[in-house]
Amino acid sequence: MKQYSRQFHWYRWLRILFLAIAGIIILINPDKSLDAILYLISAYLIGLALIALHDGWLLAKTHSDNTGPYATAVISIIMALLIFPIAHVLFPLLPILLGIILLINGVNQFFNARVNRKYINVTPWLDYLYSILLIVLGITLVFNPFDMLRLFFRLLGVGLIGLAIMEFINTRLYK
Template sequence: MKRYTRQFHWYRWLRILFLFLAGTIIVINPDRSLNLILYLISFYLTGLALIALHDGWLLTRSHSNNTTPYATAVISLILAFLIFPVAHLLLPLLPLILGVLLLINGVNQFFNAWSDRKFININPWLDYLYSFLLIFVGFTLIFNPFDMLRFFFRILGCGLITLAVLEFINTKIYK
C-alpha cells in the first residue's frame, strides 16, 4: 500500500510542477509562451509515461496481468511526440473556434433564461448579463482574436498557478 501512495504522490508532484511552470510562463510572456508550453506539455507527458512504465514494471514483478500502465505510457509518449505538429496546425483556428463556441453558448444562455422566465416569476437579469458578456467576448474573439487571446492566456496562466497552489495545499493536507 505504501508503494501506491508513493506513486500517487509522484503523479501529484508532477502535476503541481507542470501547472506552476505553465502558469508562470504564460503570465510572464503570453505572446511567446506557446513553444515553451508545448515543450512543457511534452516533458509532462514523457514524465507521465516514465511513471506509468515504473508502475507497469512493479505490477509485472508482482505477477499481475494488468497492462494498463504500459498502455498509458505508450499513449503518453505518442502524444508527447505529436503535440508540436498538431498544436501548430490548430492554433491559428483557436480564437475563431473559441469565439464561435462562446457566441453560440451566449445565445443559448439568453434563450434559456428567456424561456425559464415564463415558468418563474422573477426576471433573470444576471443570466441576461452573463449571456451578453459571452456574446460580446465571442464577437471580440472572432473579429479581434489576437488581443483577446493574449488576455485569455494571462487569465489561464493565473488560473494554472492557482491550481498548482491548491494542489500543493491538498498534498500537504492529505499527506
C-alpha cells in the same frame, strides 16, 4: 497500498510542477509562450510515461496482468512526439478549445469540491471560487475567442499558478 499512495503523489507532484512552470511562462510572455509550453507539455508527457512505466514494472513484479500503465506510457510518448505538428495545426482553434476545456474543468472542480465536502467537514470556498473563475473564463473564451486571447493567456497563467498552489495545499491536506 503504500506503494500506490507514493505513485499517486508522484503524479500529483508532476502535475504541480507542470502547472506552476506553465503558469509562470504564460504570465511572463503570453505572446511568445507557445513553443515553450509545447516543450513543457512534451516533457510532462514523457514524465507521465516514465511514472507509468515504473508502475507497470512494479505490477509486473507482482505477476499482475494489468497492462494499463504500459498503455498509458505508450500513448503519452506518442502524444509527446505528435504535439508539435498537431499544435500548430490546431492553434487557430486554441481559444475555443481552451474555453471548452476550462469550462469542463471548472464544472468538474466545482462538483469535486462538493463531493470532498462530504468527507471533510470544511466548506471549500477557495475551490468554489476557483471553479467559478474557470467557468467564467471558459464561457468568455467560447463566445469571444479572439478579443480575449491575450487577456486569457495572462489569466490562464495566473490560473495555472493558482491551480498549482491549490494542488500543493491539497497534497498537504489529504495525505
